[in-house]
Amino acid sequence: MKKFSINGVVVHSGFVPLKGFETKYCINRFGEVVKPSYVDKNGFLRKSKVLGQSLRGKGYPCVGLLVNGKQTRYSVHRLVAQTFIPNPDDKREVNHIDGNKMNNHASNLEWVTPQENVQHSFAIGLNKSPNRAGERNGQARLSDEEVLEIRESQKSAKQLSKEYSVSESCIFKVRQGVRWAHVRDDQKKEAN
CATH class of the missing domain: 1.10.10 (Arc Repressor Mutant, subunit A)
Structure with a gap:
């Protein structure tokens, strides 16, 4: 696997700096988040590490990223969308086109409005409207x-x-x- 350097940090090819965390983390189009190799303050080389993912309450994979020394969980699909998918209309939600929350590849994600997201969930059968009138x-x-x-x-x-x-x-x-x-x-x- 080819490697290159971003701000003195060694990164594997296929990964790009994670938007908003450019000097600390990288991400690829599949949603894998990596903490690249770096030299720590004591001069020791720390090897790159693919971050483990866990599931949020509604079944969305997430990763823990350090923000000001405190770990915060971020949804992987949002990180992929923010990094790889343009959002010229400033839409708020990220939709999984195939309806599979585990498929966080950039080609399976799109920016949508809340209304478009709900309509899509009904259109592909994720949401079935029981008559609860x-x-x-x-x-x-x-x-x-x-x-x-x-x-x-x-x-x-x-x-x-x-x-x-x-x-x-x-x-x-x-x-x-x-x-x-x-x-x-x-x-x-x-x-x-």
């Missing part, structure tokens, strides 16, 4: 039957909000069909 939503405060009662009631929004322990805004939105739109007014008649 109404009662099937674990945080629902109303039942389908209560929604129908609210729509039929002649009481004020203030009275109904106290009765059902929801905000007046919620009552207005239920009546307008903005919330609980899946509940049709004819459902009560069908159930009887």
Whole structure:
């Protein structure tokens, strides 16, 4: 493997200085992060070392880099993207094109907006949208039957909000069909 020097630091070919850590770490297009060979303050040669990776809570590989003498964990896919992929539109998120969080090769990454990232996850089947409308939503405060009662009631929004322990805004939105739109007014008649 060929070697070259960056600021007196020996680096293997295929690796480039890691953006933001140019004098301390290098990275290649596969997401391998290396601490290059260097001579320490006592004059000893320290050999280059490929940094080990661990998984973050959501399954993304990360590496620990020293920042002001303190180790901080960084997601490998973001380091690869910041170093190898231009981001002219200043997009915030990095998407794995094939959906595989372990494939951090630069050719598999792209900068995206949060919305594009979510759309991509649905498009490739990573995110399946279960129908959790109404009662099937674990945080629902109303039942389908209560929604129908609210729509039929002649009481004020203030009275109904106290009765059902929801905000007046919620009552207005239920009546307008903005919330609980899946509940049709004819459902009560069908159930009887």
